[in-house]
Amino acid sequence: MKLGKKNLIYSIFLAVTILIIIISYLAFLLPNLYVEQNIESINEEIKKSHFEMVDGAKDLRKISKLGNQVFIEVDKGFNEIKLNSIGLKGKVDISCSEIQQSLKKIEEISIKTGKNQKMDDKDADEVEKEASKIGNYIQDNFKIEGIKTDLKFSEAIKRPDENSYTEFKKLNINTVMLSLGYREENVAEYINCILITNEDGFYKVSLDSFIAPRIEDLLPVVLSSIPMIILVLMLLVIVVSSLYSRRIVEPIVKIQRFSEVSKRSTPNYNSINFHGEDEIATLSRNIVEMDKALRKNIEKLRVEGERKEVFTRSATHELKTPIAASILLCDGMINNLGKYEDRDKYLRVLKKELLEMSSMVSEILLTTKEMEELSFGDINLRDTFEKEILKHKLKAEEKNLKVNLIGDGVLNTDSEIFIKVIDNILENAINYTSENGFIDIELGEEISIYNEEAAIPREIEKSIMEPFVSSTESKSKGLGLYIAKYYSNLIGLEIEVKNKNKGVLTVLRRGRDD
Secondary structure: OOHHHHHHHHHHHHHHHHHHHHHHHHHHHHHHHHHHHHHHHHHHHHHHHHHHHHOOOOOHHHOOOOOOOEEEEEOOOOOEEEEEEOOOEEEEEOOOHHHHHHHHHHHHHHHHHOOOOOOOHHHHHHHHHHHHHHHHHHHHHOEEOOEEOOOOHHHHHOOOOOOEEEEEEEOOOOEEEEEEEEEEOOEEEEEEEEEEEEEOOEEEEEEEEEEEOOHHHHHHHHHHOHHHHHHHHHHHHHHHHHHHHHHHHHHHHHHHHHHHHHHHOOOOHHHHOOOOOOHHHHHHHHHHHHHHHHHHHHHHHHHHHHHHHHHHHHHHHHHHHHHHHHHHHHHHHHOOOHHHHOHHHHHHHHHHHHHHHHHHHHHHHHHHOOOOOOOEEEEEHHHHHHHHHHHOHHHHHHOOOEEEEEEOOEEEEEHHHHHHHHHHHHHHHHHHOOOOOEEEEEEOOOEEEEEEOOOOOHHHOOOOOOOOOOOOOOOOOOOHHHHHHHHHHHOOEEEEEEEEOOEEEEEEEEOOOO
8 A cells, every 4th residue: 555545544544533532522521611611600700790899889780791690788787788780779678676687697607607618408498598588578678769679589599499509608708609509400500699798797798690501502502513523624634644745755755766766777866855854854865875885885896796707817818828838748748758758857847837826826816815804903104114125125135126215104004914015016116126226115195115227018007907917028927016906905095006217106095085
């Protein structure tokens, strides 16, 4: 399955999961939260309006958002009740002893109940009884600017049955809140709130009643919005999936195509040149670097394979002649043919031929031997060259050659391989320098070895580093410089050999980084 399709399926699965969570929230949790929040909001509004009236506000209509709220003020001597609501204002005389006793009992019960405690059934019944007395009295004696009104306070205060409840809270040291509610299944919840503040002997009371919304009333509204939520969510999934595919899937597809092209030919490295520091950009850079490194190593292996093939053919050709000569010598001596009857003489010749072949085979083995592990470390160039010059001292003195060593330096390399390189170069310089000549060795950033009274023939100057290439006058097999070049490459050095003035200059330097 394509990555883009997988991404779309995962996005749809995630959207369905989120949708289930949202619907569950809307259907089960949100209505309950809304009802609780609605009740809490109305209670807070009642408290706010009550405390503003307590602080001296005159007109309830300017401060209350609730149409049913009534503010009652009882004077210090419990002689008169003033009523203030959005629809009317009025007062009633309550100086009679019966009403005074009822108010006193309600006060005592309120003090006894305390803060944040529910009122027990006995006290609640007592409060209802006394409140009913007060309500009946107010109903009969309430005056509104000379107009008699029919107020049914007793019906609002009375607890209907076991579905009703009473909650009592002490808001501060002077104020209490009484909530009288009625809750029944499949019926709206009715709540009556009474706030009472005792301020310097004056009782200030706020009354309000409201209907809390039912959860069942909210569910149809919530469920009707679900199709729109599904539509919006699916559109969101398509948009997000498309954007995600562009930012994530498309780069991965480009990397896949890059890898497919890379298997057949050199790819366009700019095709996956993603900017940034995220994982995909880092991955693309790593893939490009890996591809370049692989191609570099493959090219090295190809060149090395060609080198070995050419070398093997050349070695086979070079060995044919001495082998054929040795066979002829053997046949001549075996059959006592002509001059070959002198076996003592030609056995020495045969031995010489075999020794030359043995030497050639040893040199060939040196160039085909695999180096298992190189051990790099700092070596002192002057000390190393002095030891190598000493090894070749006798041969140099035979030709009356003067060897000059100047300079010094330190080189980080494999000492064993490096010694093989300079040993071949020195031996080559001594062999090809005429008698009474000289060899100058200069050490530093580059190592130069110049031997005068020597020259490379023009026809082989460019191929002097190839195997089995030597001048016709030389008895050498032409492997010395080839071996030096082979080992130089192993330790990261470049070697250059060329004619200069009346001699030959050999230079060793650090290889250039690719």
